[in-house]
Amino acid sequence: MNVIEKLNWRYATKKFSTEKLPQDKVDTILEAATLTASSYGLQPWSIVVVNDPAVREQLVEHSWGQMQVKDASHLLVIARQSDMTPAHVEAYIDNIVNTRNIPADAVAGFKDTMLGTVNSLSAEDKALWMSKQAYIVLGNLLTVCATLDVDACPMEGFIPEKYDEILGLKEKGLASVLVLPIGIRAEDDSFQHMKKVRKSLEDTIVTI
Template identity: 45%
Template sequence: MKEAIQLSASSFGLQPYKVFIIEDESIREQLKAASWNQPQITEASHMIVLANMTDANDTLVDDYIENVSKTRHIPKENLVGYSDMMKTNVVALPTEARNNWTAKQAYIALGNVLSAAASLHIDACPMEGFDHAAYNSILGLDKQNLNAAVVVTLGYRAEDDDTQHYKKVRKPEHELFSII
């Protein structure tokens, strides 16, 4: 699961988020209360919080360019145009738009962890049903210029879980897809 998140695509490759794997039971109890007491917060074997950056700035781009330079053995001066383009198109966005963009990048990583879990036959439950401000406070995210964007719990469902036998309810193809 960690590799699926780490290797996830993101715009420009910037990965403007941080991933928290919550193992501490007392913290999970606090987060459960901030998640309208949804049981999977404490019952799932694994819990991940994807937190988007709320201060994506030149440093994000500069750190990424440094990583590209080291990883690909490309002189940083050869990456100036790429760096400037990212700073112009991302860093220069108004704060709200930039924060929406960073949250969307966290959701791309969420999609990858959900796909990876499905391929490994691991149950996953993506969650938006939580008090973001409470999560930020409990996990100290606001002090790190981060915001809890989305949560995913992972594990294997209990054998006595009747819902595992329910048919999926989804829109039929003819309603969901349009071919243009």
């Protein structure tokens, strides 16, 4: 696989075909999401898979009318946690201790560092911090999708409050950050033929 070829192949898909993605590809994409790096490893986000066609239709008007939300094979919403509390840190520490079979003492310092961070941030800064982690998931998934020949459209063009309301995310302790319809491009999506517009390497890479 040539990574650069794959990244040139992908584009922000505006029109999807009606073709459904095979479940094994969807499963790979979801598993790849969980393997995304996150600050301290806290993974303060969830991927919401919206399967109900009526709900997806309802979301279009809260997505600047972007039809990908309804038409793509699958609709993923990357949502951050509503809050990051000491209990989340405790749960993560328990996971480390159980997964690696190590004594809690071995990660006591790490836990204190995380609690220090969590306790020092305002609610607003915590929300921003968690949203940044959601963007890392998006970046990872865009590349993963490309390697699997799956089309995707990264989307900020939606009203998070409406999504949260319609999907009942608040009740789940979540807040939507990004939308990612995935599927197969429509043959007549003219955007696939457009040349990529990017700054030159010289303008983007600074070597010191």
